Amino acid sequence: MSTIGTDALRTAGWRPGRDAGDDALPGMLTAVSTVSPHGGQAWELFPAAERALREFHGLTIAPVTPGTDVAATGCAIDPRAARFAPRTAGSFARAIGQRLFPFGRTEADTLLFLDEKGRLFAVDHGGWWLLGESAEAGLTALLEGRAPRRIAPRSHHWQLARLPAEDELTDLVRTAMVPVYVLHRHGLVTARAARFRIIGLRGHGPVRLDEAFPLAPGSLDDSAVLLLKGVRQALDPIPLASAETSIELCNAAVGKSPRAGIGCSISTGRQGDQGIGIRLTADTKTVLESGAELADATAELEAYASRRVVRAAPVS
Template sequence: MAGWYEGRDVSDTAMRAILRTVALVEPVADATAWELFPAAERALREFHGLHIPGVRPGRDVAATGCVIDPTEARHALRPFALLGEAMGSRLFPFGRTEADALLAVDDEGRLFSVDHGGRWYLGDTVREGLETLTQGRTPHRLTALRWTWTVRPVAEAQPLLSAVRTALVAVYVLHHRNVFSARDLRLTVTTLRGIGIETVDRRLRLPGGSLERSAAPLMAAMYELIEAEGATTRGAELRVTVSAPAQTTAPLSTVACAVRTGHSAKAPALTEISLSAGAGASAGRVRTMLDECAEDLARYAGQQPS
């Protein structure tokens, strides 16, 4: 990269730019002021002041050059605060591309950009992210995730029991892949096959002991709850959701697995399972964990992710 060399450290000019960035931007509603952290300081001391041209033609997409100067992106406090909230990390402005995309580095040393086309994950390190831009490698768009599978019904099994059993498989998969350890299941009953009113919307705590032995008592508790609410499962959509427990931080807090049955009039015993997550979970280590969960759930359903 033009002007960069191993061990580069422009501490004085980088710190002056950092001070201008922090001092000249007012806090905005629902966002704090810029906060410097070690990863951002290290990155700016190494790369500040560089004007890096794009290598044309780009490898996968159009290459773009960039200038490394936090003052070029200091006005983007709100969009980067929202991105940091989604990623579960802090961000600090880093520079601007020739295409006017704004750059930021997070407290793990990863590089991101925001432009009119969306939010992008450029690399696990600043150097990798700059190479993505200047060599025209395909960046990773940060977007919400969703996988869906149809689970073949078990012969003679009640639809709600199939849904509960499938949800408990999801509980195990999410725990096994270190996403989170669920503590309850949420039951939702909607009349008229999902287009009517919600007659039941309650959480039921997972009982202690093995998950294999939890299905029957959970189903019994759900039927008791449905009866107590004066509701019915006939012609209704039943949804059992596995979501992150309280205090789970982003982006894992956005992950959820939902199982529904009764939504199809032609096949009321059909069970569908879906895995979803917010945009912050679509890159890095968390994305790898979710891909592994998707592979596990696809194998359970006997299908491929869709």
């Protein structure tokens, strides 16, 4: 906690161990009694929210600096100020697997919410933002104008040039070993199998093959050799010409889906694409829980793709 943030909180009336006591109850009770658009209770109070509201309720906090990364913003702590957004909060709560409770509103009319872990979030026209791992840390970030982290699903797509020394199937399999290594090294996916799919007419025709092949333990080169052998046996006599061929990394027993939250596929022959494509996706919960690991893995794959790029592909 920086001195600037602490001073701003103290100026507003906060101190370590503060407890607003009964003064915090009306706001919490009003929020709890709010009816959702579908009927029933809109909000459910949980311990982390109650603790934070008892500590900060009733404070109107003003920034004391222009802002480090973005404009510093003041706020008022009162759950009643954010209680009429249960639908918006409910969708995000389901995406991250945590209940939310209203916390307050900034002077820019951005709504503030707490989750069951005590993390402070903000929602505005740009989406959902993580302000801090605690109410204190989040409020300090607002007051100091430190950039929040956007929490939303991610999709990254890289288009790679073919390796001239390899046939299409060998190139596809060896390319797939790169995300296998990168995602494992960053603790995101431990691939136990690769789901191999061939779809005719460049992805718009019949499915010619859809089978999962186990990845052998040991070196990536050994895994690639054994995977190639198994795939070639399964392909005979299926032609690859004019077909989309893809490998999807699996994180469990053969035939199971990839790890929930992370998806990675490597493909070639897709209509409108050249070379080999790598697509990495992450859902909202994974972006929140694995932010640093996901960013590092994405950067590593980006560096690899830049050495084999055909053309820039949009990233969302």
